[in-house]
Amino acid sequence: MHFTSETRLDQGPIEREFTLxxxxxxxxxxxxxxTAGPVPLILLGQPGGLGLRRMHPRLEVRARSAAAQGFASVALELPGAGDRHPLPGAEQARADLVRAISVGERPDDDIIDRLILPIVERAVPEWQAALDAVLGLPEIGDRVAISGGVIAVAVRLAATDRRIAAAGLFAGSYVPRSTMDEARRITIPLHGLLxxxxxxxxxxxxxxxFDAFASTEKTLYANMGGHTGVPSFASEDAARFFARHLDSTGD
Known part of the structure; x- marks a missing residue:
């Protein structure tokens, strides 16, 4: 992990860009x-295909909110996004998905698998390597949650990495068949937004x-409106969820 820049945001968190x-x-x-008071960590997921640069303003808002609660946060470029090499077959799979939706069809499992699984299979090991590096910093504690992003990535990560203690998920994305099976292995607290x-x-x-998750503590918040119509108070509900499960004073 190599830090390439450091900026203190106005009366807020320190932002450090890095490469892994x-x-x-x-x-x-x-x-x-x-080092005397290490803080919990939130993994900030993001949608596929947009890249860190385009997502930076929205990620910074989320990071500032986490910092106000006393939490660190980290974001990682997804496979095939930003300046990274495109994933083989991704462009065709995305075109097939758009075509199916545009004519009112449900995309078949093959399209979803071709589009999502290559991201999951590359992103999860990369996230785990990033988590190894960040948790090695003395100012970062061992309490970790994941927030948002490609839901199939979050599900695989939560199902395979015991360091993830809670997950806030943006529900609604198309998911591969295997994601449903992985969800049945997850027992950590979940907060879903739909x-x-x-x-x-x-x-x-x-x-x-949501029904497939094995967690005994899971909540689904459903709001009227389209993909970009998430109400402002939804972030307040998510903040309370992370405070319950990351704040050591709540033990």
Whole structure:
């Protein structure tokens, strides 16, 4: 892990860009973080295909919110996004998905697998390597949660890495068949957010995935509106969820 820049945001967290091998990432730490008082960590997921640069304003808002709670946060460039090499077959799979949705068809499992699984299979080991590196910093504690992003990536990571203690998920994305099986292995606390009228996603698939999780503490917040119509108070609900499961004073 090699840090390439450091900026203190106005009265907020320190933002450090880094590379992990050839993978770009950003780490935000709150002013309270220190070797004497290491802070919890939130993994900030992001949608596929957009890249860190385009997502930076939205990621910074989320990082500032986490820092206000005393949490560090980290984002990592997804496979095939930003300046990384495109994933083989991704462009055709995305075109097939768009075509199916545009004519009112449900994308078949083959299209979903071709589009999503290559991201999952590359992103999860990369996230685990990033987690190894970040948790090696003395100012970062061992309490970890994941927030948002490609839901199939978050599910695989939560199912395979015991360091993930809680997950806040943006429900509704199309998911591979294997993701449903992985969800049945997950028992950590979950907070799901679903836009009921999301025009580009499958509501029933989101409900089926939520039902598949084995967690005894899981909550699904459903709001009316499309993909970009998430109400402002939704972030407040998520913040309370992470405070319950990351704040050591709540033990």
């Amino acid at each position: 091998g050839d993978i770009p990432g950003i780490l935000w730490t709150p002013p309270t973080a220190s 836009q009921w009228d999301d025009e580009g996603n499958d509501r029933q698939m989101a409900l089926d995935l």
